Every structure is written in C-alpha cells, then in structure tokens.
Amino acid sequence: MQCPKCHHHLLEEQASCPQCGIVFAKYFKYHPEAAASQPDEPASITISNDQEISSLFQEAPIPGLRLLGRLVIFIGLVIWSWQLIGASIASNAVGESFLHNINLPFHEAGHIVFRPFGAFITSLGGTLGQLLMPSVCAGVLLLKSRDPFGASVALWWVGENFLDIAPYVNDARAGMLPLLGGNFGHSAPYGFHDWQYLLTESGLLQYDHALAKMAYGVGALIMLFSLYGCGFLLQKQYGFWCKNNA
Numbered sequence: 001m002q003c004p005k006c007h008h009h010l011l012e013e014q015a016s017c018p019q020c021g022i023v024f025a026k027y028f029k030y031h032p033e034a035a036a037s038q039p040d041e042p043a044s045i046t047i048s049n050d051q052e053i054s055s056l057f058q059e060a061p062i063p064g065l066r067l068l069g070r071l072v073i074f075i076g077l078v079i080w081s082w083q084l085i086g087a088s089i090a091s092n093a094v095g096e097s098f099l100h101n102i103n104l105p106f107h108e109a110g111h112i113v114f115r116p117f118g119a120f121i122t123s124l125g126g127t128l129g130q131l132l133m134p135s136v137c138a139g140v141l142l143l144k145s146r147d148p149f150g151a152s153v154a155l156w157w158v159g160e161n162f163l164d165i166a167p168y169v170n171d172a173r174a175g176m177l178p179l180l181g182g183n184f185g186h187s188a189p190y191g192f193h194d195w196q197y198l199l200t201e202s203g204l205l206q207y208d209h210a211l212a213k214m215a216y217g218v219g220a221l222i223m224l225f226s227l228y229g230c231g232f233l234l235q236k237q238y239g240f241w242c243k244n245n246a
Contacts, residue, residue, distance in 0.1 A: 004031065016146065064245070067237050070149055074230045077156055081227060084163055085220045089212055092167040092177070094160065103164050106133040108180075120201060123194045127165055134158045149237075152229035159226060162219025170212035172196045172205055 002009055003017040004027065016023045087093035094100060110129015115122045138154035141147045171177040172195040175185025185193035199205040 004028075020146075064241055067234070067241055070230075070234060070237070073153065074227070074234055077153070077230065078227060081156075081223050084160065085223065089166050089170050089216055094163045095167055095177075099157075099160060100164055103130045103161055106130045119191070120198065123191065123197050126194050127168075130161045130164065131158060134161060149230060149233045152226045152233065155229070156223050156226040159219040159222030159224075162215050162222065164219075166212045166216040166219065169195045169199075169215055170209055172199045172208035 003020060003022070004024075005017065005020050005022050010017070015025070084094055084097070107126040107130040110125040110127070110132070111122055112125075113129065114125025117125075134154050134157035138151045138158065141154055142151035167177065171185060172193070175187070175193055175196060178184060179188060179192065183192060185196050191197045195208065196205070199208055199211070204211070
C-alpha cells in the first residue's frame with residue numbers, strides 16, 4: 001500500500017500513515033479518486049477508536065543517524081533531569097538555567113492573554129501560560145505530526161516548567177527572588193509578585209512551602225514519565241533499525 005498524500009510505502013495495512021500522519025479512512029472519504037487507485041480498496045477500511053489511539057504511539061523505522069540524534073537528546077535530558085530534580089527548591093537551580101529565559105516570555109504572555117478575566121486570573125495567567133505552551137507543543141507533535149518521541153520531549157518541558165514555578169510559589173511570603181525590572185516581592189507593590197498575591201487572596205499564603213513542594217513533585221514525576229516514554233520509543237526504534245539492517 002502507498003500513502004496517497006506523501007507516497008510513503010507501507011509494508012502492511014495500517015490505519016494511518018506513519019510518515020505524514022493522515023488517517024486513511026478520513027482522507028479517502030474526501031478524496032474518492034485516490035481510493036480508486038489503491039488496489040486493496042483501503043477506503044472500505046473501518047477504524048475503531050482503539051486503533052486510532054494506538055496509531056498515535058506507533059512510529060515507522062527511522063534512519064540510523066536520526067536514531068543517534070534522538071539518543072543524544074535522551075542522554076542529555078537524563079543528565080539535565082538529574083541535575084534539576086536533585087537540586088533543592090530554595091537553590092532555584094531551574095531559575096538559573098537558560099530554559100528559564102525561554103519559559104519567561106510565555107509566562108509574561110500569559111498575563112496578557114488572561115487579562116480580560118480579572119485580576120486574579122491575570123496573575124495566575126503567567127503560570128498558565130508557561131504550562132500551556134509546552135502542553136500545546138506536546139499535543140501537536142502527538143496528534144498532528146504523529147511524533148510520540150517529540151511529544152515525550154515536550155512533556156518533559158511541561159514537567160520542567162512545574163519545577164520552574166516551584167521556587168516562585170515558595171517565595172510567596174519571603175519575597176526574596178528578583179523579579180522583572182529589578183523588583184523584589186518584599187518591596188514591590190502588592191500584586192507584582194504573582195504567587196504572593198494569589199495565595200494571599202485565596203487565604204493560602206501560609207501553605208506556600210507545601211504547595212511549592214507539591215509543584216516540584218508533580219514536575220519531577222512528569223519529567224521521569226516522559227523519560228520513560230523516550231527510552232521505550234528508542235528501544236523500539238533500535239529494534240526496527242537492527243531488523244532492517246541485519
């Protein structure tokens with residue numbers, strides 16, 4: 001069978017193309033002329049929800065160089081995770097990494113996007129912004145690009161953002177972390193420090209350290225889960241590569 005969109009050759013009947021990601025039943029529904037050129041009449045194939053979901057986590061064999069590149073990325077994420085998760089919240093190791101500067105624009109953009117929903121949601125919008133962006137990336141990579149390895153890396157980024165948020169939450173009462181514009185929470189106007197404002201308004205200020213630990217724990221679990229996913233996919237791809245190069 002050949003994919004009618006990208007012309008990728010499939011060795012066996014599948015619900016979707018592992019190369020470009022199109023679902024054949026949907027494609028042939030709107031392109032009947034393409035269905036006519038397929039010898040096995042794939043337009044008549046019915047796809048269950050379970051098959052569609054399972055196809056999201058299937059990848060076609062990839063070249064050895066690309067597999068090596070993924071392995072390098074995986075090893076780098078493992079080392080980086082060890083450094084970030086092993087550090088204390090108070091050390092703000094995540095805030096000192098260059099990824100914090102990547103997360104920051106999404107944090108600030110979140111304040112702007114959620115501004116129409118009032119002061120409380122505007123303050124929370126910074127945190128939501130830096131969590132939503134990597135989540136959207138993970139969703140697009142999995143559902144649109146059909147790239148579960150890339151989605152796992154983006155999921156790792158989601159977890160890293162939880163770690164990035166934790167020191168900010170932990171600083172709600174102390175107000176010692178430097179903020180944008182050279183301000184500090186203890187000297188800036190009320191509301192400038194997002195989590196000082198959020199926890200004060202919700203009556204949870206005394207739980208800032210506990211909530212920070214919770215965010216840190218959630219982030220660590222997400223990062224470890226994503227690393228497991230990356231490792232699992234790499235193992236499958238290595239098996240494909242060995243089989244095709246035996």
